Amino acid sequence: MDVANACKTSSFVEVLQLKSLNIGFSLKLFNQKAFHDLDGCCPENLMDISSKLIEKCEGFPLAIVVICGLLSQKDRTKFEWDRFSKHVNSELDKDSGINRILALSYHDLPYNLKQCLLYFGMFPEDYVKKTD
Numbered sequence: 001m002d003v004a005n006a007c008k009t010s011s012f013v014e015v016l017q018l019k020s021l022n023i024g025f026s027l028k029l030f031n032q033k034a035f036h037d038l039d040g041c042c043p044e045n046l047m048d049i050s051s052k053l054i055e056k057c058e059g060f061p062l063a064i065v066v067i068c069g070l071l072s073q074k075d076r077t078k079f080e081w082d083r084f085s086k087h088v089n090s091e092l093d094k095d096s097g098i099n100r101i102l103a104l105s106y107h108d109l110p111y112n113l114k115q116c117l118l119y120f121g122m123f124p125e126d127y128v129k130k131t132d
Contacts, residue, residue: 020059029061030054033068049081056088066105073108 005015021029030050031040042050057063067088074080109117 021061021064022059023054026054026057026059026064027051029064030057030068033065034071043076045078046076046081049078049085053085053088070105070108 028040030053031042034050035042053067054064057067070088071081071084074084106114106117
């Protein structure tokens with residue numbers, strides 16, 4: 001909100017404060033993203049871990065989507081998700097800001113994709129890069 005208010009061009013511009021998702025919508029988004037190949041149905045063995053992760057996201061859609069993206073790289077076993085959940089929980093407990101969540105997604109990338117992300121991060125948004 002501070003950044004949005006600082007960027008207002010006039011006092012007539014209204015800044016809309018977005019609300020976080022309630023638990024029902026958070027659960028629906030999480031299941032759609034994490035279990036899209038299962039028609040959004042969470043397997044029984046992952047329900048407890050999924051609930052804990054959703055709670056940690058505090059209704060932030062970006063957090064839910066990033067965590068689901070990270071989980072898509074993991075095996076859908078209770079052991080793998082529990083290990084991931086413990087790592088995410090420790091990071092989120094330090095600071096629940098979006099920067100921490102995005103840092104998690106960056107640090108979980110393979111080395112070659114980190115380089116690619118950093119390279120394309122140099123270009124402005126919507127920049128069209130011509131290839132030869």
